[in-house]
Amino acid sequence: MSDRVLVASFEHEDDLLAATRAVRGRGLHIVDAFTPYAVHGLDKAMGLRSSRLTWVCFICGMIGAGGMLWFENWIAAVAWPIDVGGKPWNSLPSDVPVAFEAAVLLAGFGSVFALFIVSRLFPGRAARIVDLRATDDRFVLVIDQADAAFDVAAVEELLQEFDVVETRELAPSKGGVLG
Amino acid sequence: MSETPSLPRPELITGDKTLADVTNDICAPLECRPTGLWWAAIAVSLTALAIGVAAVWYQIATGIGTWGLNKTVGWAFDITNFVFWVGIGHAGTLISAVLFLFRAKWRTAVNRSAEAMTLFAVMCAGIFPLIHMGRTWLAYWTLPYPNTRGPLWVNFKSPLLWDVFAISTYLAISALFWYVGLVPDLATVRDRSKPGWRKRICSILCLGWNGSARTWHRYETVYLLLAGLATPLVFSVHSIVSMDFATAVIPGWHTTIFPPYFVAGAIFSGLAMVLTLMIIARKTMNLQNYITITHIDRMCKLMLSMGCLVGLAYGTEFFMAFYSGNGYEQFVFMNRALGPFSWAYWTMVICNVGIPQLLWFRKVRTTIPLVFLIVIVINIGMWFERFVIIVTSLHRDFLPSSWADYAPTSIEIATLLGSFGLFFTCFLMFCRLAPVIAIAEVKGAACLKKRRRAETPPAEKSPAEKIA
Numbered sequence: 001m002s003d004r005v006l007v008a009s010f011e012h013e014d015d016l017l018a019a020t021r022a023v024r025g026r027g028l029h030i031v032d033a034f035t036p037y038a039v040h041g042l043d044k045a046m047g048l049r050s051s052r053l054t055w056v057c058f059i060c061g062m063i064g065a066g067g068m069l070w071f072e073n074w075i076a077a078v079a080w081p082i083d084v085g086g087k088p089w090n091s092l093p094s095d096v097p098v099a100f101e102a103a104v105l106l107a108g109f110g111s112v113f114a115l116f117i118v119s120r121l122f123p124g125r126a127a128r129i130v131d132l133r134a135t136d137d138r139f140v141l142v143i144d145q146a147d148a149a150f151d152v153a154a155v156e157e158l159l160q161e162f163d164v165v166e167t168r169e170l171a172p173s174k175g176g177v178l179g
Numbered sequence: 180m181s182e183t184p185s186l187p188r189p190e191l192i193t194g195d196k197t198l199a200d201v202t203n204d205i206c207a208p209l210e211c212r213p214t215g216l217w218w219a220a221i222a223v224s225l226t227a228l229a230i231g232v233a234a235v236w237y238q239i240a241t242g243i244g245t246w247g248l249n250k251t252v253g254w255a256f257d258i259t260n261f262v263f264w265v266g267i268g269h270a271g272t273l274i275s276a277v278l279f280l281f282r283a284k285w286r287t288a289v290n291r292s293a294e295a296m297t298l299f300a301v302m303c304a305g306i307f308p309l310i311h312m313g314r315t316w317l318a319y320w321t322l323p324y325p326n327t328r329g330p331l332w333v334n335f336k337s338p339l340l341w342d343v344f345a346i347s348t349y350l351a352i353s354a355l356f357w358y359v360g361l362v363p364d365l366a367t368v369r370d371r372s373k374p375g376w377r378k379r380i381c382s383i384l385c386l387g388w389n390g391s392a393r394t395w396h397r398y399e400t401v402y403l404l405l406a407g408l409a410t411p412l413v414f415s416v417h418s419i420v421s422m423d424f425a426t427a428v429i430p431g432w433h434t435t436i437f438p439p440y441f442v443a444g445a446i447f448s449g450l451a452m453v454l455t456l457m458i459i460a461r462k463t464m465n466l467q468n469y470i471t472i473t474h475i476d477r478m479c480k481l482m483l484s485m486g487c488l489v490g491l492a493y494g495t496e497f498f499m500a501f502y503s504g505n506g507y508e509q510f511v512f513m514n515r516a517l518g519p520f521s522w523a524y525w526t527m528v529i530c531n532v533g534i535p536q537l538l539w540f541r542k543v544r545t546t547i548p549l550v551f552l553i554v555i556v557i558n559i560g561m562w563f564e565r566f567v568i569i570v571t572s573l574h575r576d577f578l579p580s581s582w583a584d585y586a587p588t589s590i591e592i593a594t595l596l597g598s599f600g601l602f603f604t605c606f607l608m609f610c611r612l613a614p615v616i617a618i619a620e621v622k623g624a625a626c627l628k629k630r631r632r633a634e635t636p637p638a639e640k641s642p643a644e645k646i647a
Contacts, residue, residue: 033392036198036367037623043396051400057408075323075332084336097341097419101348104412108352108405112359115401116386119394125387127366134390135367137198 004145005031006152007130008159009138009166013039016139019162020045026158029144034134053111053118060110061103068102069095130170138165145169191285191625194468198622201469202367205616208464209368209377213611216463224603231597234590235306239315245590251583252573255566256591257307260598262565263448264304265346265420266441268353269413270449271297275356276409279402285477287620288469291364292460292606293453294357295613299605300452301350303598308342310594338422345419352412356405362388363398363619417445424568431511431572434499440492447485447531448561451554454478456606458551460615469616476544483538486557489564490532507577515571519584523567530560 010016016033020042023030030046033039043050076082077090087094116122131140143155156167196204213221238245248255271293278286309315321343323333333340365385372378388394418438425437454475461470500512515524534556537543544550575582609615 034390035392035395036202036390037363037619038395038399039392039623042392046392048393048396051397053397053400054404057401057404061408071323072335076335080329080332082334082336084334087336091336094336097338097415097422098335098344100411100415101341101344104408104415105348105351108355108408111401111404112355115359115397119391119397121362121386121388121394123383123386127369127382127385127387127389129370129389132370135363135370135388136202140390 004169004171006143006145006150006155007166007168007170008141008143008164009131009133010141010162011138011165012163013042013139015162015164016141017041017045019141019159019164022158022162023141023143023155026155028150028155029146031142031144033142034130034138034140036135036137036139039139053114056114057107057111061107064106065099065103068099072098142170191288191471191473192469192621193471196468196625201622201625202371202618204466204468205614205618205621206368206371208610209612209614214463217607217611221604221607224600224607227596227600228604229597229600230593231600234593234597235310238310238590238594243311243313245588247586247588247591249583249585251576251581252570252585254573255570255585256587256595257311259562259565259569260595261304261307261311262420262441262569263562264300264307264598264602265417266445266448266561266565267452268297268300268304268349268449269417269442269445270453271295271300272349272353272356272409272413273446273449274453275360276406276413279406280410283477284624285474287617287624288471288474289453289457289478289616290620291357291360291613291617292456292609292615293449294353294360295609295615296453296456296606297353297449298350298357299602299609300449301346301353302605303602305346305350306598306601307594338419338426341419342423345416349412349416352405352409356409359398359402359405360617360620361613362386363390364614364617366390367618368614414442417442424572429572430505430507431515431568434496436492436495436499440489440496443485443488443492444561444564447482447489448558450478450482450485451557451561454482454550454554455558458547458554460610464610464615466616469621472545472547475547475550476541479538479544479550482554482557483535486531486535486538493528493532511572511575514575515567518571518575520567520571520574523563524571527560527563527567530556531564534560 008019010019013035016035016039020030020033024045024047033042033046035042072095073090076095081089083089130142131138134140145152152169156164159167192201194200243257246256271290274286274293275290278290309318312318321333321340323335335341362385365381366388369378369381369385372381418441421437421441424432425434427433457470457478458475461467497512500508503509515521534553537549537553543553570585574585
């Protein structure tokens with residue numbers, strides 16, 4: 001990413017979606033978009049690949065279920081075998097409910113923490129905000145001014161087609177305004 | 180492709196709102212001073228909570244001999260309250276997870292408060308088994324950890340232990356689901372607040388959220404995953420609660436219908452409680468444009484279907500008692516309907532199966548005072564359902580010499596009152612501290628119309644009309 005970006009604000013998600021497609025169609029690089037809600041189809045328009053967090057969820061769930069099944073079996077059959085009504089010590093059916101709960105617990109917390117980590121969300125993080133209204137009613141597109149050939153006027157003209165309400169140039173300081 | 184003709188769908192939010200209006204309307208109750216009504220409500224709730232705390236203190240200090248239990252009726256009021264509150268906790272996850280998977284967009288108006296309600300209801304529920312242990316301060320013995328008593332491990336073959344895991348997992352996952360949903364909205368509150376304590380707290384809790392599309396993309400994936408995980412969880416929790424009963428050999432409890440029967444009842448009572456709170460909240464917080472008559476109508480339909488399932492379960496139980504040819508089983512059910520607790524049984528049937536049939540009529544579903552009355556009746560009926568299942572199955576033992584009766588003591592009633600106090604105190608605080616409607620989700624689902632600056636005037640005729 002170069003040190004200058006063009007920030008364009010829109011009032012409607014359809015404008016943002018269309019503008020994103022057009023900007024990418026011109027071969028320009030989109031740094032990020034900021035929206036007040038999850039705009040469906042924006043991931044495809046921006047060319048984001050599908051999230052791999054599902055794998056984190058699956059693996060955490062497997063660890064939860066597997067670990068708990070092993071633990072239950074170890075307790076019931078090895079550490080403290082109790083004869084309950086003549087049932088086998090390591091009776092699998094009675095282990096299922098708790099193993100299921102452990103799977104859900106680990107999978108849920110695992111995927112949420114993974115989300116926080118990969119998105120760098122943590123308490124006390126200073127929000128890197130381009131436009132305060134991006135959490136209210138503005139849809140903001142941030143375009144990278146990749147090289148000297150970047151023609152601001154031409155891009156602004158292109159964005160006008162999509163009812164852009166505001167464009168401005170921004171030079172993110174060291175570390176980046178846009179995390 | 181030609182356009183498919185379809186019936187116009189009722190709009191999710193009414194009043195021709197813009198995105199900024201949505202933010203303003205939902206944040207308004209947080210930013211103004213509480214009304215007199217709120218102060219009155221919190222005063223009543225805190226009083227109830229104080230009574231409850233005193234009662235709980237007394238019964239823990241003295242022992243559960245302060246209850247009306249006896250050798251025959253070993254479970255009664257306390258477990259009734261436990262099952263009642265866990266049941267209420269089920270509607271939150273139904274609305275936030277199951278309806279999410281079914282893409283029922285209307286859920287966005289109610290999911291936040293339903294999830295909060297779930298959280299508070301499960302908290303209330305958890306208190307009752309803790310007290311019932313008698314030595315509440317040793318409650319951590321239910322957890323499997325290496326200890327100096329052997330080590331003596333917990334018994335994983337017992338449904339009571341499954342319950343410990345199910346309820347605590349449910350509480351944890353509900354809290355997580357609720358918090359994850361809150362993060363974007365806390366950022367909205369942060370960005371519109373003036374510097375001060377609200378902005379500081381929101382800044383910390385929203386984890387530096389800035390609405391990045393990359394984050395939203397991952398967030399949506401995780402939200403879907405959580406919904407997928409919470410859906411089987413919600414069914415497992417009340418199934419496991421029902422197994423506390425179903426795995427016992429007591430006639431009236433020992434039936435295979437219990438898990439689905441309990442889950443249907445739980446969702447039924449939960450929806451009734453969600454509606455109770457929603458009807459009050461939309462009025463007092465001025466949210467009629469977000470929680471519309473359409474929402475109430477749809478919740479009523481869901482509730483009606485659940486009520487009919489519960490009715491079917493009541494009938495099936497009776498039929499199975501007859502069909503089993505088991506004299507004890509038949510006696511228990513005849514005793515339920517005609518014995519000393521028949522008043523409780525018929526209260527249950529009238530409240531849960533009889534009166535909800537009014538919801539077949541659209542007129543009733545859209546008349547809010549009537550709906551409010553019906554949901555209150557259902558709340559009462561569902562409490563009695565648990566009371567009937569627990570007490571009538573126990574109080575006539577196999578040996579007539581062990582037959583006993585049961586009446587709650589004032590301490591038990593004060594504890595129930597206290598749990599309502601805790602529930603409403605938490606809910607009222609939540610209404611003041613967090614957006615009661617998921618702002619980001621409502622905006623996403625509402626499909627607000629585009630307002631162009633160069634808007635074509637509505638009077639202009641379409642090309643087809645011009646030709647004509």
